[in-house]
Amino acid sequence: MKVEFYKHNISQQDIDNVVEVLNSLFLTTGEVVSEFEYKFSRYLDCRYTVGVTSCTAALHLSLLACGIGPGDEVITTPMTFIASANAVLFTGAKPIFVDVEPETGNINADLIEGAITPKTKAILPVHLYGQMCDMKKIRAIADRYHLIIIEDAAHAIEASRDGARPGQLSDAACFSFYATKNITSGEGGAISTNNEETAEKLKKLRLHGMSKGAAERYSKRYEHWDMEMLGWKYNMSNIQAALLLSQLGRIEQNWQRREDICRLYEEAFKKDSGVTCLKVLPNSKSGRHLFTILVPPKRRDSIMGQLQESRIGVAVNFRAIHLLTFYRQAFGYERGSFPIAEKIGDSTITLPLYPKLTDEEVRYVIQTVKEVIAEYAQTWAE
Numbered sequence: 001m002k003v004e005f006y007k008h009n010i011s012q013q014d015i016d017n018v019v020e021v022l023n024s025l026f027l028t029t030g031e032v033v034s035e036f037e038y039k040f041s042r043y044l045d046c047r048y049t050v051g052v053t054s055c056t057a058a059l060h061l062s063l064l065a066c067g068i069g070p071g072d073e074v075i076t077t078p079m080t081f082i083a084s085a086n087a088v089l090f091t092g093a094k095p096i097f098v099d100v101e102p103e104t105g106n107i108n109a110d111l112i113e114g115a116i117t118p119k120t121k122a123i124l125p126v127h128l129y130g131q132m133c134d135m136k137k138i139r140a141i142a143d144r145y146h147l148i149i150i151e152d153a154a155h156a157i158e159a160s161r162d163g164a165r166p167g168q169l170s171d172a173a174c175f176s177f178y179a180t181k182n183i184t185s186g187e188g189g190a191i192s193t194n195n196e197e198t199a200e201k202l203k204k205l206r207l208h209g210m211s212k213g214a215a216e217r218y219s220k221r222y223e224h225w226d227m228e229m230l231g232w233k234y235n236m237s238n239i240q241a242a243l244l245l246s247q248l249g250r251i252e253q254n255w256q257r258r259e260d261i262c263r264l265y266e267e268a269f270k271k272d273s274g275v276t277c278l279k280v281l282p283n284s285k286s287g288r289h290l291f292t293i294l295v296p297p298k299r300r301d302s303i304m305g306q307l308q309e310s311r312i313g314v315a316v317n318f319r320a321i322h323l324l325t326f327y328r329q330a331f332g333y334e335r336g337s338f339p340i341a342e343k344i345g346d347s348t349i350t351l352p353l354y355p356k357l358t359d360e361e362v363r364y365v366i367q368t369v370k371e372v373i374a375e376y377a378q379t380w381a382e
Helices: 012-022 031-044 055-065 083-091 135-145 196-205 214-218 239-267 299-309 323-331 341-345 361-379
Strands: 048-052 071-078 094-097 120-124 148-152 170-177 188-192 293-294 346-349
Touching: 012 083, 012 239, 012 361, 031 048, 031 188, 031 239, 048 055, 048 196, 055 083, 055 148, 055 170, 055 188, 055 196, 071 083, 083 094, 120 135, 135 148, 170 299, 188 196, 239 293, 239 361, 293 341, 299 341, 299 346, 299 361
Parallel strands: 071 094, 071 120, 120 148, 148 170
Antiparallel strands: 048 188, 170 188, 293 346
């Protein structure tokens, strides 16, 4: 049996929506993007959404829109994809890492205050694997120190914690529609916010800083535009939005299938001393974007290799950012700086998780993981 690491969930309706746009007059940012932004806002219970080309673009623009720039510091996590920290660098600011919770891999909110300096202007929490961070605690810290919050919610479209969804306790929340995300346009992203001024600024920043987009300029009597600020070319197209629209209608159904698969994994591994599963906390709904197990670090790569030899797709999500060559050289980080993030980064293996995964395939993954782990059990003490 071969179990792919990921299979997308594009339906014929999604394809038909794209074909309709391709047969239309307007391919770039237009009415279809506006429709998606409206429906995505409704789903999240936020007032505004701005479609962009990636979550990286979303993070970059959100930080800029909130005034983050050279000389500023932004507190974030080293246990995430590099885009989270890189986006801070794009603004000229500096990412300041704090360590993570061992049970979730999320930024440890209790460590944030200790990292605040006079240069601190924002907190960038990342909802790892779909489990939201402690946003109520982070919001209280931000209020106390007058800080901006930008959420990296790339893994957490469906998530909630303590009654809050992404974007409801922050200045902006950023989402990804990359090829392996829970809804996808191949590449794509969005920013959701409850601040009208921020939303309007984001719409200009995503398109060179122009006062009017192409749809405004050409779908009625021509109106001159102005460049009001320095912006970027980050606007979502009608083609991307068309691919996303119908997926929104299936988002909870697909989430439920991933939830069921995760529960099968968790039940299977809960008594296995060689495997640790990260937790979904009480009063939380995880977006269930990735399912990662932790195994002994010295054996992780060998275990991964054997799983691949058994035709099971696996990945590492993620290596701790501060140990990557660029961050070591730029900021002088060394191993031991953030030990919990390092342990997770050295131990993690991401297993297949997607709605098209069959129960038979799930059982094969579980059985194979258990067999491979058992082979190494006697050597762990070495």
